[in-house]
Amino acid sequence: MSLFDRLFKGITKSDNQPSNKGKGSSRGKYYPEExxxxxxxxxxxxxxxxxKFLYCENMAEVSESFDNILLENDWYENDVFCIDETLKSKFTGYNLNFIKKTKATFFLTRCESLVCNNGSILLSSRQIKEKKLDExxxxIVVFATTSQFTENISEGLRIIKNTCDNFIPSNITTIQDFETGKEKDFMSYGSSTKNLYLLLLEDL
Known part of the structure; x- marks a missing residue:
């Protein structure tokens, strides 16, 4: 399956499906139902x-997709910022230089959750220590699983609290702006735009 196919694998509505025009709704034909x-x-x-969304049914597909990302961007033999030792072991064999300094070609990480109501990635100090987004x-390449979907940020924070024995990490943030080169509006002013790939592994 190509990168393009995987990117749009999660969009299930058909082009031929009737839209909501004329029914008093401004929802687009691809907008998910409430x-x-x-x-x-x-x-x-x-x-x-x-x-950039890449759905993977198993680790073999994750490895293939990761390889395609490196090939697409010519990232082989580059420095990779990664503080997760488990991720390093999962993604060995690509001639990458794993470092713990942020001055790298890309950041390889996990996340706390995938926030569905706004399409953001929830991170905490468990993934980024005390670094700010602009650092x-x-x-960024995020490795996540389908069990990490949460409806909203509040639900994601509850999960963090439960998995950390009621201890809340000091640094919690979300990334929501992934489209580089676009003009900022007042709603996104001050945000840090990231070129982000999501490797999503089916685990349910």
Missing amino acids: NSPIDEKFTYNFNRNGG LPSN
């Missing part, structure tokens, strides 16, 4: 934010 599954809402919102490389 009661849609959260994975469909995340896919729509994430793509709308400019993220991270402009290119």
